[in-house]
Amino acid sequence: MSQAPNTVDRVALVFGASGITGWAILREALHPTNNPFRCIIGLSNHPIHPLQRLLPDRDGFTLASGVNLSAGVDEVTTKLSSIDNIGDVTDVFFAAYIQPPGTSDFEGYEVLKEVNVRILETAVLAVERLCPRLRFWSLQTGGKSYGFTFIREIGLPKVPCDESDPRIAQPFEDQVFYYAQSDALKRLSAGRRWRFTEIRPDLVIGFVPGGKNAMNFAQALGLFLSFYTDREARGGAAGWKAIRFPGTVGSYNACHTEIGQETLARAHIYASNLTTAPNGEIYNVGDSPPITGLSWRDKWAALCGHFGLVGLGPPEEGEAIFSASGYMMQHQSEWKGFEEKYSLLPSVIQHTSWEFLDVLLSLAAFDRQYNLSKFAAAGFHERTDVAQNYFEAFQLMEDAKIIPRLSLLLSLHESVAV
Structure with a gap:
C-alpha cells in the first residue's frame, strides 16, 4: 500500500485539540522529524491555558479556540475562515466529542448520537466550503463498535475482535453513534476527492x-x-x-488492548499517508500484544x-x-x-x-482484545510498552x-x- 511522500505540501487540521487524542496528534505533528505537514492547526471549543499546553512551538502552528461545532455550519465556517492557512488544509483529524448532560450509552443515547453525528457533519460541510485541497479525514471510534457496552444483552464479544466483524444486532446497533458517524462520512465523501479512515482504539492511555x-x-x-x-x-x-x-x-x-496516546497519534498520521487505502477503511490500533x-x-x-x-x-x-x-x-x-x-x-x-x-x-x-494484524499488514508496526x-x-x-x-x-x- 503506497504512502504519501513527506515532501507533499500538506496542512493538518485537528478538531478536538484539547482532548486526549487531538492533543496527542498536535504534539506528534509538531515533532521536527517524520512530519509531513507544512502547517498544523488545532481547534477546540474551550481555550487551553498556555501553562497546560505542554506543546512544542514551531512556525506554522496555530491553536484556535471558540470553535463550537454545535453552532451550525454557517457560524463554524465564519469562525474557521479567520484562521491562517485554513484554505490550504489537506488532512483533517477529527477527535471532537460532546456528551450532553444526562446522556450515556444506556440513557439518552439518541441525543448522544444525534449531537455527535451533527457536529461531525457540521465539521465536514464547513471544511468543504473552505478547503478545496482536502484529501483525507480520520475518524476515531472505539470498542463500542464491538458491542462491549452491551454484553449483558448480546453476550461476550468474539475475540480477538476483528475489523471485519459485523455490526452488533438491533436494537443495540442504533445505540452506537460510531456506526452513525461512519455512515455519515460514507455519505458525505461519496464522489468527493477526499477519503476517510476509521481508527479504532479501545482504552487510550x-x-x-x-x-x-x-x-x-x-x-x-x-x-x-x-x-x-x-x-x-x-x-x-x-x-x-x-x-x-x-x-x-x-x-x-x-x-x-490498550494504546498510548503517542502511538495513537502516529496511527492517525500514518493512515493519512496510505494513499491507496479504500475509502472508509477501518484499522484496529493498540500497544498491547497483537491478538x-x-x-x-x-x-x-x-x-x-x-x-x-x-x-x-x-x-x-x-x-x-x-x-x-x-x-x-x-x-x-x-x-x-x-x-x-x-x-x-x-x-x-x-x-x-x-x-x-x-x-x-x-x-x-x-476478554475484549483486538486483532492488530490488519494495520500491521499495511506497514504500521509502532509498539510501545x-x-x-x-x-x-x-x-x-x-x-x-x-x-x-x-x-x-x-x-x-x-x-x-x-
Missing part, C-alpha cells in the same frame, strides 16, 4: 491538558494512587503500603510501584471488593487539602469520573500539576514512614 476530561482513565488512576499513597503513608517494610487491586478476579485476569492482549495482572504491581505502593491481587474469596470510587468518595472532604498540599490544579479531582475507573477495573471482566505509556502520562500530569510530583510525594511518604 494519556494526558489531557487542564485535566477536565472526566473519561481519562489514566488521570483517574494516577490521582487515585497518588491520593492513596499520600493518605496511607504509614506502611510496612521501608514504609511501602500494600494496596489491593480495586476490582474483581475476572477483570484482573481479563485480556484487553493476545494484556491483563491487569500483567501491570498492576508495576503501576502501584511507581507510586511507592505494593500492588496486590484482587480480594480473596469471601473478602469485600475494594472500590476505588468508594475510597475517593469516602475521603472527599480531604480532596481540597490534597490539592493545596501539592499546589495542584484546583477542581481536577471533582471533574474526574471515579465511576469510570470502577467500570474498567471491576465491571469489564471479560504499556506500563511505560502510563508512566509517561503520569509524568505529563506532574508537569501540568494534575498529580503531585512523584519525588515530593515519595519523599513525604518516606519521612512519615520513618
Whole structure:
C-alpha cells in the first residue's frame, strides 16, 4: 500500500485539540522529524491555558479556540475562515466529542448520537466550503463498535475482535453513534476527492491538558494512587503500603488492548499517508500484544510501584471488593487539602469520573482484545510498552500539576514512614 511522500505540501487540521487524542496528534505533528505537514492547526471549543499546553512551538502552528461545532455550519465556517492557512488544509483529524448532560450509552443515547453525528457533519460541510485541497479525514471510534457496552444483552464479544466483524444486532446497533458517524462520512465523501479512515482504539492511555476530561482513565488512576499513597503513608517494610487491586478476579485476569496516546497519534498520521487505502477503511490500533492482549495482572504491581505502593491481587474469596470510587468518595472532604498540599490544579479531582475507573477495573471482566494484524499488514508496526505509556502520562500530569510530583510525594511518604 503506497504512502504519501513527506515532501507533499500538506496542512493538518485537528478538531478536538484539547482532548486526549487531538492533543496527542498536535504534539506528534509538531515533532521536527517524520512530519509531513507544512502547517498544523488545532481547534477546540474551550481555550487551553498556555501553562497546560505542554506543546512544542514551531512556525506554522496555530491553536484556535471558540470553535463550537454545535453552532451550525454557517457560524463554524465564519469562525474557521479567520484562521491562517485554513484554505490550504489537506488532512483533517477529527477527535471532537460532546456528551450532553444526562446522556450515556444506556440513557439518552439518541441525543448522544444525534449531537455527535451533527457536529461531525457540521465539521465536514464547513471544511468543504473552505478547503478545496482536502484529501483525507480520520475518524476515531472505539470498542463500542464491538458491542462491549452491551454484553449483558448480546453476550461476550468474539475475540480477538476483528475489523471485519459485523455490526452488533438491533436494537443495540442504533445505540452506537460510531456506526452513525461512519455512515455519515460514507455519505458525505461519496464522489468527493477526499477519503476517510476509521481508527479504532479501545482504552487510550494519556494526558489531557487542564485535566477536565472526566473519561481519562489514566488521570483517574494516577490521582487515585497518588491520593492513596499520600493518605496511607504509614506502611510496612521501608514504609511501602500494600494496596489491593480495586476490582474483581475476572477483570484482573481479563485480556484487553490498550494504546498510548503517542502511538495513537502516529496511527492517525500514518493512515493519512496510505494513499491507496479504500475509502472508509477501518484499522484496529493498540500497544498491547497483537491478538493476545494484556491483563491487569500483567501491570498492576508495576503501576502501584511507581507510586511507592505494593500492588496486590484482587480480594480473596469471601473478602469485600475494594472500590476505588468508594475510597475517593469516602475521603472527599480531604480532596481540597490534597490539592493545596501539592499546589495542584484546583477542581481536577471533582471533574474526574471515579465511576469510570470502577467500570474498567471491576465491571469489564471479560476478554475484549483486538486483532492488530490488519494495520500491521499495511506497514504500521509502532509498539510501545504499556506500563511505560502510563508512566509517561503520569509524568505529563506532574508537569501540568494534575498529580503531585512523584519525588515530593515519595519523599513525604518516606519521612512519615520513618
